[in-house]
Amino acid sequence: MGEEKNSIQDLLEFFRKLNVKELHNVEIEGDIEIEVDLQQTPIFELMRAIGYELGMAGYHLMNASKMLGYPVEVFFQPPQVAEVPVQVEKEVSVLSELIREKFEEPKVEYPGVIEEIVIGATKADGGTRSNVVKVGGEKSLPFYYFDALMPNTPKVTIDVFDMPITLAKAVREHYQDVMEDPGDWAKKAVKEYNADMITIHLISTDPLLKDTSAKEACKAVEDVLQAVKVPIVIGGSGNPEKDPEVLERAAEVAEGERCLIASASLNMDWERIAKAAKEHGHVILSWTQMDINNQKTLNRYLLNKIGYPRDSIIMDPTTAALGYGLDYAYTNMERIRLSGLKGDKDLAFPMSSGTTNAWGAREAWMTGSPIEGDSDWGPREYRGPIWEVITGLTLALAGGDLFMMMHPGAVAVFKEICQALYGEKDIRLDNIEQWITLEVEE
Amino acid sequence: MKVKSPLEIYKYLPKTNCAECGYDTCMSFAANIIERKVKPADCPFMLEEKFKDKLMELEDLTSPEIKEVVIGVGKNAVTIGGDDVLFRHDLTFFNPTALAYDVWDTMPLDKLEERINTIKSYTKFYVGNFINLDMIAVRCVSNDPLRFKEVAEKAAETGLPLILVSFSPEVLRAALESIGNKRPLIYAATEENWQEIARLAKEFEVPVVLYSKDLATLQSLAVTFSEMGIQDLVLDPGTEPVGKGLQETFKRVIQLRRAAIEGGNKKVAYPIMVVPMTAWLIESDKLSTTYWETVVASVFIVKYADIMILHSLEPYEVMPLVILKTNIYTDPRKPVAVEGGLRTINSPDENSPVFITTNFALTYYTVESDLVSAGVDCYLLVIDTEGLGVEVSVAGGKLTASVIKETIEKEKVTEKINHNSIILPGLAARLQGELEMETGMKVLVGPVDSGRIPGWLEENWPPK
Numbered sequence A: 001m002g003e004e005k006n007s008i009q010d011l012l013e014f015f016r017k018l019n020v021k022e023l024h025n026v027e028i029e030g031d032i033e034i035e036v037d038l039q040q041t042p043i044f045e046l047m048r049a050i051g052y053e054l055g056m057a058g059y060h061l062m063n064a065s066k067m068l069g070y071p072v073e074v075f076f077q078p079p080q081v082a083e084v085p086v087q088v089e090k091e092v093s094v095l096s097e098l099i100r101e102k103f104e105e106p107k108v109e110y111p112g113v114i115e116e117i118v119i120g121a122t123k124a125d126g127g128t129r130s131n132v133v134k135v136g137g138e139k140s141l142p143f144y145y146f147d148a149l150m151p152n153t154p155k156v157t158i159d160v161f162d163m164p165i166t167l168a169k170a171v172r173e174h175y176q177d178v179m180e181d182p183g184d185w186a187k188k189a190v191k192e193y194n195a196d197m198i199t200i201h202l203i204s205t206d207p208l209l210k211d212t213s214a215k216e217a218c219k220a221v222e223d224v225l226q227a228v229k230v231p232i233v234i235g236g237s238g239n240p241e242k243d244p245e246v247l248e249r250a251a252e253v254a255e256g257e258r259c260l261i262a263s264a265s266l267n268m269d270w271e272r273i274a275k276a277a278k279e280h281g282h283v284i285l286s287w288t289q290m291d292i293n294n295q296k297t298l299n300r301y302l303l304n305k306i307g308y309p310r311d312s313i314i315m316d317p318t319t320a321a322l323g324y325g326l327d328y329a330y331t332n333m334e335r336i337r338l339s340g341l342k343g344d345k346d347l348a349f350p351m352s353s354g355t356t357n358a359w360g361a362r363e364a365w366m367t368g369s370p371i372e373g374d375s376d377w378g379p380r381e382y383r384g385p386i387w388e389v390i391t392g393l394t395l396a397l398a399g400g401d402l403f404m405m406m407h408p409g410a411v412a413v414f415k416e417i418c419q420a421l422y423g424e425k426d427i428r429l430d431n432i433e434q435w436i437t438l439e440v441e442e
Numbered sequence B: 001m002k003v004k005s006p007l008e009i010y011k012y013l014p015k016t017n018c019a020e021c022g023y024d025t026c027m028s029f030a031a032n033i034i035e036r037k038v039k040p041a042d043c044p045f046m047l048e049e050k051f052k053d054k055l056m057e058l059e060d061l062t063s064p065e066i067k068e069v070v071i072g073v074g075k076n077a078v079t080i081g082g083d084d085v086l087f088r089h090d091l092t093f094f095n096p097t098a099l100a101y102d103v104w105d106t107m108p109l110d111k112l113e114e115r116i117n118t119i120k121s122y123t124k125f126y127v128g129n130f131i132n133l134d135m136i137a138v139r140c141v142s143n144d145p146l147r148f149k150e151v152a153e154k155a156a157e158t159g160l161p162l163i164l165v166s167f168s169p170e171v172l173r174a175a176l177e178s179i180g181n182k183r184p185l186i187y188a189a190t191e192e193n194w195q196e197i198a199r200l201a202k203e204f205e206v207p208v209v210l211y212s213k214d215l216a217t218l219q220s221l222a223v224t225f226s227e228m229g230i231q232d233l234v235l236d237p238g239t240e241p242v243g244k245g246l247q248e249t250f251k252r253v254i255q256l257r258r259a260a261i262e263g264g265n266k267k268v269a270y271p272i273m274v275v276p277m278t279a280w281l282i283e284s285d286k287l288s289t290t291y292w293e294t295v296v297a298s299v300f301i302v303k304y305a306d307i308m309i310l311h312s313l314e315p316y317e318v319m320p321l322v323i324l325k326t327n328i329y330t331d332p333r334k335p336v337a338v339e340g341g342l343r344t345i346n347s348p349d350e351n352s353p354v355f356i357t358t359n360f361a362l363t364y365y366t367v368e369s370d371l372v373s374a375g376v377d378c379y380l381l382v383i384d385t386e387g388l389g390v391e392v393s394v395a396g397g398k399l400t401a402s403v404i405k406e407t408i409e410k411e412k413v414t415e416k417i418n419h420n421s422i423i424l425p426g427l428a429a430r431l432q433g434e435l436e437m438e439t440g441m442k443v444l445v446g447p448v449d450s451g452r453i454p455g456w457l458e459e460n461w462p463p464k
């Protein structure tokens, strides 16, 4: 499009030619400048065209139209009487010319760089994945493209479990039909919900659940590897006694695929897990519970005791939900990322966030507030996904690279905002001042 | 703050170590100025005539990097700005992002009143406080000064601070003549109208927003206004809600704040305004737009917006935003704890249940308000876990059978009840056996979430 300005008609024509899917991948070069004369042009049509991308996000919010238009509760209060002030006009003088200034753009350069990690292996590298996923590689704070380009956008891996589990209603309804089969579950997450990766959690191995044997459980890993061609994450049940055995076996079964093994953690036999993961060529997730010093310690162990290659470590510094410790999680991640950028090589790895934790917040899943005096919480079908999006987005702004998520609507909106901040969406809305005089239809 | 060490502040203090300020020494008082916990004028002697010059110098040295601006009057007045750091772990962020919700002057009267009431009455309980919405932004759509003035007056009746939104000086003047003494924020001065707006800001002594998408122009406006003696400024670098525009908006906001705090550019050291409401310029369905407004707002609550104008009052947008701003602006230096001990909830007697919880403020207030709201008559035994929540303190060894036993004895719990039983949080279930052994009491395990206590009681109380 270059320098020349397009008429509205050209632009509308251009957008009309594209269907939703194509528009999603479209790249327009240069800035689109649109001159809009409000009196004459069908501004809403233009905006509809530009807003199409958002339509995509909304499209993924299942059952949207069904839930629209619920009654908002309104409380009336008697109006108070306002005092009538008297103003005395003052003589005021103002300058006659604007003082012209230059704005110096600060630029920050860090000495460190975050490792870029490749997850998954294609045929060329001895695996069976159709593509790899890259995370990390930053030289600046997230989305600070004006300091240094961020090489990779945050990626989403959708959680799949090896047995049906209890999920918040708003999440469950999207997976109800596939929960019996991890392969189907994974397929749906990739095909319909646009997952970059799949995380298979082998929770049935937990002695308190089904106590499935490591061998038995690893069939689910094979199923998922068969069902989808994206790179995968393999997680245990979190049981410190059982996980080392389960993950060791999983690493073996998935040899050549360069999976992310979740996780090595200080409260279990991390050495056994890390050794197996390394031996079979996987990436390891170094998980600590909200403590930058522990994170450093565990990373050092992995690097020095196990000899884990630097290009194969991702950290999970723990995610707490919005309203339930997100401030701790945010600051912990931000400090880790800043340390990495400032040159602490022990912390210069990409970070993963268990964003699904957001569903633990009662505001995400409860039907209404248990607390007297709270205003209406609104329908939980909407609250839950937004809780997940904001939890993830906040941590993306702290330096998160990989996001373990579940709700399809949340995934779509999260990706959309990350792509916008990353600059992948070459669209723009001119005349933004029009918000001032906008009459929003209710 | 221009000074970094207490020593630099100490020089200006009376150096008598009289402790009138509540600190043992002048040096300790100085350290607390650095921490922004006290102000120079909190030392009573600094207010004396002979210290007048020193006080002025010290106030200048210790004033925050970003100017504080007050909007509104009385108990609802809101202070914005005042930050000193780019990262909250370096100190804390001050003055949470003020959220202003819009009304406009072509709304039908009933809708207008409804909307104003929704804004005014919004409450969300969180960590011991009710969070409310901060302000109302009144937009002029009609271009009719009289109509705008009437709507502004209506909004002002709430007592909430206002933002008066119009590029037209005549329109703003009409409203200011009526409610100018309520210290509304006026929006906005631009490269075109700045002289007229400056006149208004001076005449009515109100804070003013400067608007330009070009940061050089924005700085020019700021310098010009400052030169004219108008210092209560807010900077709006323009909020583009989609695509590359959003990316550039992000850059402008970050650069403004970095320039002011790290780049030493005092000329732009003012609070920043972001307008996520521009999302409503995108024609899309209501749900998508509401979601989009929420995510745009979230980005800038995390990154440096001091004040924002929003449209959607859908509870699923408002609630996460008020909690996000509370989280980001929580002081990371403060232990968020309440005192341990036995509390009575509603009116318990000897047959009432005794619940155990921890003294992490978030945990305590959640549990307490759940019980109060549900009308449960009971005792709540708050264990001092050094401010940690239930699951964390069990994992970290701060909530143990012996600590609970000690607290039961200290508070003489068994004398107050006749059923000899206590109820643990679901997440502390693993302490059950040991606690029974140590106390000889019957130990029940409640639900995982305290919001479910009422339902649990129906099935489990009184104990069999």
Ligand code: B12
Residues within 6 Å of the ligand: A289, A290, A291, A318, A319, A320, A321, A324, A325, A328, A357, A360, A362, B355, B356, B357, B358, B360, B362, B363, B366, B367, B387, B388, B389, B390, B391, B392, B393, B394, B395, B396, B397, B398, B423, B424, B425, B426, B427, B445, B446, B447, B448, B449, B450, B451, B453
């Ligand atoms: C924030 C957080 C922290 C913060 C704690 C801040 C604080 N002031 O508490 C910090 C960073 C300090 C921290 C530290 C640790 N943490 Co931590 N932390 C969390 C996190 C993210 C959120 C916990 C929280 O605040 N929840 C919100 C509060 C309100 O919940 P709550 O107190 O449980 O209250 C609710 C219920 O219990 C119930 N309830 C409360 N009282 C009562 C009473 C009755 C009668 C009933 C019925 C119900 C009830 O209702 C409440 C509302 O829902 C969780 C993970 C997660 N996403 O949940 C991990 C988590 C709790 N931490 C964990 C661990 C292991 C630790 C550490 C031991 C890590 C380490 N190795 O150092 C340390 C221990 C600290 C210490 N030194 O003692 C683990 C615990 C694992 C386990 N189950 O054993 C968790 C689950 C993370 C994980 N998955 O591994 N942590």
Ligand code: SF4
Residues within 6 Å of the ligand: B013, B014, B015, B016, B017, B018, B019, B020, B021, B022, B023, B024, B025, B026, B027, B029, B043, B044, B045, B046
């Ligand atoms: S009141 Fe003033 S003089 Fe006295 S100790 Fe405090 S700072 Fe020093």
